[in-house]
Amino acid sequence: MSQATSQDGDVVPLASNEKTLTTSEIQQQKLDRLAKERREQQVASRRGARANRQGPPPLITSVKATDAYPDNLLNKYLKCGFSDMQGRRPTMEDTLVIEPKLRTTTYTNSQHTHDELFVGVYDGHGGKEAAVYVKDHLHVTFKNKLDQWDQLNKIKQQIQDLYTRNEHVSEDLFHQIHQLSASLSGHVNMILMDKHNCNKVKMKKILQQESVLQILQSKSEKKSNPDASSSSSSSSSSSDEDQVQARQRLERIKKLKKKRAISKERSIQPIELYNMNDTQAIPLIMRNTFLQINESLCEERIKNGTTASIAYIRQQTHLSSSRQLYVANVGDSRVVLCRDGKAHRLTYDHRPNDIDEMRRVKDAGGTIVNNRVNAILAITRAIGDVYLHPMVTSDPYTSVVDLMHKRDAFVIVACDGLWDMVDDQEAVDYVKNEMDPRVASMRLRDLAYQKNSTDNISVVVFRITEPLCDS
Known part of the structure; x- marks a missing residue:
């Protein structure tokens, strides 16, 4: 070496x-x-x-959505799958909710049960906070209102049974109806029972602001008129006190009037709910849910907003195989039904280029610049976006469909990351032979990405099967 x-x-x-x-x-x-x-x-x-x-790279999913649900979501009537990806956006602002068993209804005098499906897709803009808030709260609020609606129906049935047997109907039952109706409507009302005819239920508003305001104003003017006042000091003192009280009441009424004007869209009278069936009441309950969530979100000082598209399936009675699909949306996320191989859009795109929406925005004091509300927002309805109220509203479009299990195959709920790239019929044709809804949702996601979608992509697919009642 x-x-x-x-x-x-x-x-x-x-x-x-x-x-x-x-x-x-x-x-x-x-x-x-x-x-x-x-x-x-x-x-x-x-x-x-x-x-x-x-094709696109491996799935880039929203961690919260993926961790919350298994690959396939099932109840007795439906198979459901989803897929979402961040895509070419720097952040993921989409959220989604799938509740295959939002509620399990047990019918009266029967052991039959039915699982109710709820699906929601929320496409946030300006940040993800609004979409996350709606994901966490909307279906919970909606479920609570449905529970109240079912309870109200049970009381109605109880009252009808008492009338049939000519038995006395306690005022407590009418009081319960009042409470449930007021809670469902988000509006203060009072139910009055006609003592002479118990089978009539009369509804009356506690406060009619306009009439009361006019009466108090006239009284105030009369009290302030020196010619009409008494010369005695005691009468003058009483008049001054009355004027002060009148002014205070006027201020309270003005504040209440302003508050009620803000929530005017959310007003449903109990008399309407009391006389309604499911098909009439549930869309109104959906509407109230959207408006209530919007108010809550704004109270949380969340400044950004989100679209919302929800689908809810409910069976009518245990004696019937009839099921109904209830849909509500704000913004441009869609719900599309495949019936007889054809695409049927169940939602409405709320965009500034729509003539009716353009007119509504302008009537509310807004402008449309470059197809954007006040040159800012590309949709005209959303949950949140408090700085654009009232031009941008959270009042949803609603629809109801009677499902036909031999004709209706599946439903797609997705954000505009899909629909901007793929039209309704193309989406239906692309997955109509795919029986696994999870695979179908992934194929639609990949198709939108291959077509150079630059947005987040969220897709939910649920297949409709024949309803089978428990024995």
Whole structure:
């Protein structure tokens, strides 16, 4: 073994096979390494281009949505699947909710049960806070209102049974109806019972602001008229006190009037709910839910907004296989039903280029610039966006469909990340032969991505099966 001497004078052994490289050889090695790295980069680039031609990269999912649900969601009547991806956006602002058993209804005098499906897709804008808030709260609020509606129906049936047997109906039952109706409507009302005819339920508002306001104003003017006032000091003192009280009441009424004007859209009278069936009442309950969530979100000081499209399936009675699909939406997320192989859109795109929406925005004091509300927002209805109220409203479009299991195959609920790239019929045709809803949702997601969607993409598909009652 050869030896070498270090700069410090120490003897350093050298390996017998070690070779001293010249400067030119060292430079050649560097060139070889650079050439190898360049070739590897070119190969990786070609692989990436080939992958883009073949389809999108592996699924980039919303962690919260993926962790919350299994691949396939089932109840006795439906198979449901979903897929979402961040896509080419820097952040993920979509959220979704799938509750295959939002409620399990047990029918009166029967052991039959029915699982009620709820699906919601929320496409946030300006941030994800509004979409996350709606994802966490809307279906919970809706469920509570449905429970109240069912309870109200039970009391109605109880009252009818008492009338049939010519038995006394307690005022407590009417009081319960009043409470439930007021809670469902979000409006203060009072139910009065005609003592002479108990089978009539009369509804009356506690406060009619306009008439009371006029009466108090006239009284105030009369009290302030010196010619009409008494000359005695006691009468004058009483008049002053009355005027102060009248002014205070006027201020309270004005504040109440302003508050009620803000929530006017949410007003449903109990007399309407009391006489309604499911088909009439549930769309109104959906409407109230949207408006209530919007108010709650604004109270939380969340400044951004979100679209919302929800689908809810409810069976009418245990004696019937009839099921109804209830749909509500604000914004441009859609719900599309496949019936007899044809696409049927059950929602309405709330966009500034729509004539009716344009007129509504302008009537509310807004403008449409470059197909945007006040040159800011590309949709005319949303939950949130408090800085654009009242031009942007959360009052939803609603629809009801009687499902036909031999004709209705599946339903697609998706954000505009899909619908901006794929029209309704194309989406239906693309997955109508795919029986696995999870695979169908992934195929639609990939199709939108391949068509160069630059948005987040969220898709839910649920297949409709023949309803089978429990024995």
